[in-house]
Amino acid sequence: xxxxxxxxxxxxxxxxxxxxxxxxxxxxxxxxxxxxxxxxxxxxxxxxxxxxxxxxxxxxxxxxxxxxxxxxxxxxxxxxxxxxxxxxxxxxxxxxxxxxxxxxxxxxxxxxxxxxxxxxxxxxxxxxxxxxxxxxxxxxxxxxxxxxxxxxxxxxxxxxxxxxxxxxxxxxxxxxxxxxxxxxxxxxxxxxxxxxxxxxxxxxxx
Numbered sequence: 001x002x003x004x005x006x007x008x009x010x011x012x013x014x015x016x017x018x019x020x021x022x023x024x025x026x027x028x029x030x031x032x033x034x035x036x037x038x039x040x041x042x043x044x045x046x047x048x049x050x051x052x053x054x055x056x057x058x059x060x061x062x063x064x065x066x067x068x069x070x071x072x073x074x075x076x077x078x079x080x081x082x083x084x085x086x087x088x089x090x091x092x093x094x095x096x097x098x099x100x101x102x103x104x105x106x107x108x109x110x111x112x113x114x115x116x117x118x119x120x121x122x123x124x125x126x127x128x129x130x131x132x133x134x135x136x137x138x139x140x141x142x143x144x145x146x147x148x149x150x151x152x153x154x155x156x157x158x159x160x161x162x163x164x165x166x167x168x169x170x171x172x173x174x175x176x177x178x179x180x181x182x183x184x185x186x187x188x189x190x191x192x193x194x195x196x197x198x199x200x201x202x203x204x205x206x
Contacts, residue, residue, distance in 0.1 A: 062190045069179050069188075072171045076101075084187065088178045096134040097166050097174070100127040104159045117154045124150055128162060137169060138162045 060080050068075040075081040082102070089095040103123050110116045127136050128146055138146075142161045149158040178184055 062188065065184075065187045065190075068184075072167070072175045075175070084183065085175075085178055088181055088183060089174055092174060092177075094174060096127065097136055097170050099134070100136045101163055101166055101170070103127070104163045107159065108156045113154070116156075120150050120154050120158055123159065128159075136162070136166050138165050 060078065064078065065081075068078065068081050075085055082098070086095055086098050089098050100123070103126075107116065107119050107123060110119055124132075124146065126132055127134055128138065128143055129135070130143070138161075142165055146159060146162050149155075
């Protein structure tokens, strides 16, 4: 009888520990999700404000805006164009593609090897890794090749395959939609006030 009681007590204690463990795990998961949402909100606010500032200052000419339609390269070489394109991508929840492409461009300009290695790891963990918070859509071959390049020889071409693949994806997919968007049409017609209004509307929706 005593053994049965002791067994019952042991089982109850074990169940209590399991419940406490699950509660802690659930609490940690909730805290992690809330932290992610706060980061996303802050990130969105930063880029929303940068677009609003770009629309009010240093406005490009109508000819410059129309040249963005010549190629994605023409768009990405214009600082104002990048800000507007990023805002459009954000409305489609795919701004990580452009942010990755820009991060690699900055990485290529890094002169110090130690800084390059550190920056390469951050880019890989943020955008390429299978557990990346803002993972871009590259195939497994490109992901593995990039990883091998970073392990054996970090250099300015380490992300080239991934960057080219993401550029092609934007060029074939989001870039044509951007050129057909109301935001681009308003800017091409030199109606900055309406473009800013569209910008604020899409921010409030997202």
